[in-house]
Structure formats: structure tokens, C-alpha cells
Amino acid sequence: MMTSKIPERSDKPPILQRHSGPLATTRTTGKLLATQGYVVGIEISGSGSRQTVALANLEGKVLHKVRRPLDYVPDTQSVLKLIDEMLTQITGPEHLQDGRILRVGVAVGGLVDARRGVVRRLHHAHEWNNFPLQDYMAERLEAPCIIDNNANAAALAEVEYGALSERENGNRRGEQVALYVGLGRGIGGGLVVNGRIYHGFSSTAGEIGHMLVKEHGPKCSCGGFGHLEAIASAQAIVRRMIGLSIEYPESAEAMRKITDERAERISAEQVFRLAAEGDKVARQVTEEVENYLGSALANIIHVINPSVIILGGPVAQAGDLLIAPLQARVYALCLPEAREEVQIVQGKLGAEANIIGAITLALQDV
Numbered sequence: 001m002m003t004s005k006i007p008e009r010s011d012k013p014p015i016l017q018r019h020s021g022p023l024a025t026t027r028t029t030g031k032l033l034a035t036q037g038y039v040v041g042i043e044i045s046g047s048g049s050r051q052t053v054a055l056a057n058l059e060g061k062v063l064h065k066v067r068r069p070l071d072y073v074p075d076t077q078s079v080l081k082l083i084d085e086m087l088t089q090i091t092g093p094e095h096l097q098d099g100r101i102l103r104v105g106v107a108v109g110g111l112v113d114a115r116r117g118v119v120r121r122l123h124h125a126h127e128w129n130n131f132p133l134q135d136y137m138a139e140r141l142e143a144p145c146i147i148d149n150n151a152n153a154a155a156l157a158e159v160e161y162g163a164l165s166e167r168e169n170g171n172r173r174g175e176q177v178a179l180y181v182g183l184g185r186g187i188g189g190g191l192v193v194n195g196r197i198y199h200g201f202s203s204t205a206g207e208i209g210h211m212l213v214k215e216h217g218p219k220c221s222c223g224g225f226g227h228l229e230a231i232a233s234a235q236a237i238v239r240r241m242i243g244l245s246i247e248y249p250e251s252a253e254a255m256r257k258i259t260d261e262r263a264e265r266i267s268a269e270q271v272f273r274l275a276a277e278g279d280k281v282a283r284q285v286t287e288e289v290e291n292y293l294g295s296a297l298a299n300i301i302h303v304i305n306p307s308v309i310i311l312g313g314p315v316a317q318a319g320d321l322l323i324a325p326l327q328a329r330v331y332a333l334c335l336p337e338a339r340e341e342v343q344i345v346q347g348k349l350g351a352e353a354n355i356i357g358a359i360t361l362a363l364q365d366v
């Protein structure tokens with residue numbers, strides 16, 4: 001964990017400490033001591049096609065939010081241009097009556113070197129290679145910026161404002177070892193230990209989507225085979241369901257029915273619902289997810305001894321249809337002492353977890 005010196009109370013927001021060059025920014029923005037002003041949160045998805053920009057007050061309440069999803073995978077410059085337009089929209093003088101922007105947080109759906117503030121790459125898009133996004137946004141908004149992987153940001157948000165904040169009444173939040181698992185287009189993981197994001201040695205801790213769970217299994221977005229993401233992500237679940245149903249007219253008909261005749265648009269949550277209704281193909285798909293995701297979680301539990309595992313992203317919308325069998329699987333695979341206290345819960349922030357994560361990054365004491 002990095003240590004940071006808490007600056008003296010001052011009317012000015014703490015500033016980024018710069019070293020030798022644009023890539024040398026460190027996470028030493030200091031504690032946010034101001035009582036008035038705003039923070040900006042920015043979400044960039046793993047394909048770059050979903051971006052959200054939000055203005056929040058210092059309690060984390062979202063005041064204005066703009067979201068402009070694209071139906072194609074854009075290049076880096078297109079994403080930055082779009083975000084720039086959205087920033088202009090929400091940071092106009094009419095929105096900043098109580099002061100100025102004090103801090104910016106960005107949640108990025110890819111590999112982020114959080115210490116240097118650099119986006120190494122997005123999992124589902126080209127370009128971005130080592131783009132210094134932290135410095136770019138700090139300059140654009142003239143305020144210190146913190147960037148992180150979106151699962152790390154969502155993990156922190158669920159601990160601060162979501163699943164954990166309610167469950168523990170805020171009392172033992174600081175002592176939790178929380179693992180967040182974002183089950184979306186890809187699979188991301190974020191680990192929050194004692195209220196702080198755990199990054200590991202080179203900021204890749206929590207990349208659980210690329211754990212090998214099935215030798216010679218389906219191809220993953222990273223080029224590997226049999227990774228967890230290739231089996232249990234929303235995209236993988238939908239692809240498998242559509243692929244298998246081709247030979248089963250009953251399942252194909254059930255899919256058309258649940259999707260209003262647009263079977264190709266079936267969601268992972270709907271696959272779980274079909275399985276619960278007894279559809280054999282859907283049952284096969286969800287059993288695979290429960291088996292491999294359950295094994296992955298059991299392995300992680302033995303390494304990090306978490307107090308809670310929070311499931312987020314579209315697949316987690318299946319709720320107990322996913323959680324109950326996962327709990328049973330984890331129970332069967334873990335040492336009694338390791339499984340004793342760990343709980344598996346659904347995230348509370350739903351589709352807003354990443355943008356609230358970005359705001360939480362901006363508000364955290366780093």
C-alpha cells in the first residue's frame with residue numbers, strides 16, 4: 001500500500017506531484033479536505049463504446065450525468081473527443097455554483113497502471129497502448145485525477161456505497177477483505193482490503209477473468225483458451241446458449257418467447273430464468289457457469305480469505321438463481337475454515353457501479 005502525506009488544510013485542492021515526465025505521475029493527491037466543490041467521474045468501458053461522465057458533490061451524490069453509448073468500437077481519439085463534449089456539457093458555469101471541480105476519477109475497462117496513471121490497453125478495443133489518461137484528464141479539467149481499472153473502482157464503490165455499506169452498517173467496513181467480481185461482457189475482479197484497493201506489484205491484481213479454469217476450453221478475448229471469461233461472462237453465456245439451441249427446437253422456441261421474437265438478443269439473466277423454468281439447454285449452460293465460476297471462487301477464497309464476494313455486472317442480475325448454486329459449489333470445494341465466514345452477495349449498484357466507482361475514486365483519500 002502506498003503511503004501519502006496528508007497536506008495542511010488549505011482552500012486550494014491538493015495538486016498532483018509531478019516528477020520527471022508526463023508518465024511519472026504518482027497517486028499522491030492527498031486527502032480531499034475541502035468542504036465545498038465538486039468531483040467528476042468518468043467511465044470508459046472495455047470496448048470504449050460506453051462512456052459516462054458525471055458531476056457529483058463531495059458526499060458522492062450524482063448531480064448531473066451524461067451517457068452516450070456507441071454501437072461500434074471507437075478508437076482512442078474518438079473516445080476522448082466524445083468525453084470532451086460530455087465534460088463541456090456537465091461542467092458549465094450553471095452547474096458549478098458551489099465551487100469548482102476538485103478531483104477527477106476515471107474507471108477504465110482495461111489494464112490500468114494505477115500508479116503511473118496510464119491505460120495500458122483495453123481488453124475489447126485496439127489502441128490505448130500506454131495512454132497517459134490521468135495526466136490528460138488532470139490537464140483538461142485542471143484538477144488532480146485518479147484512474148483505475150473499472151472492477152477496482154466498482155469494488156470500492158460497493159464497499160463504500162453499495163452492498164457492504166448496508167450489510168455492515170458501516171461498522172466493520174474498514175476491516176473487510178472484499179472481492180468484487182464484475183460479470184459483464186468480460187470478467188473483471190477488484191480486491192478491497194481494509195478500505196483500500198489492492199493493486200498487487202504491477203497493478204494486475206484481480207484480473208480473474210483470465211484464470212485458466214478449463215484446459216482446451218473456448219477462446220478468450222485475450223487470445224488464450226479456457227479462461228473464466230470465455231465461459232462465465234455475459235457474452236460467453238449468450239453465445240453458448242445460442243450455439244447449443246440450434247439443435248434443440250424447444251429451446252429455440254423458449255428463447256424466442258422470452259425475448260419477444262428476438263432470440264439473438266437474449267441476455268445472460270434470461271438464460272438463467274430459462275434454466276430455472278426447466279429448459280435443458282439453458283440448464284447445461286448455467287451449470288457450466290456455476291461449476292467453473294464456483295471453482296475459480298473457491299480457489300481465490302483459499303488464497304485471499306475474503307469476508308465477502310460481491311457479484312456485479314449483467315450476469316449478477318440473475319440474483320439467487322446464480323448465487324445459491326455458487327454458494328453450494330464453494331461450500332463443497334472449500335476447507336470448512338476457509339468458507340466459514342465468507343458470504344456471496346449481489347452488488348447493490350447494478351449498471352451504475354462503474355460510474356459510481358469513478359466518483360468514489362475521486363473522493364477517496366489516496
Ligand SMILES: [Zn+2]
Nearest residue numbers: 210220222227
Ligand atoms: Zn483470457
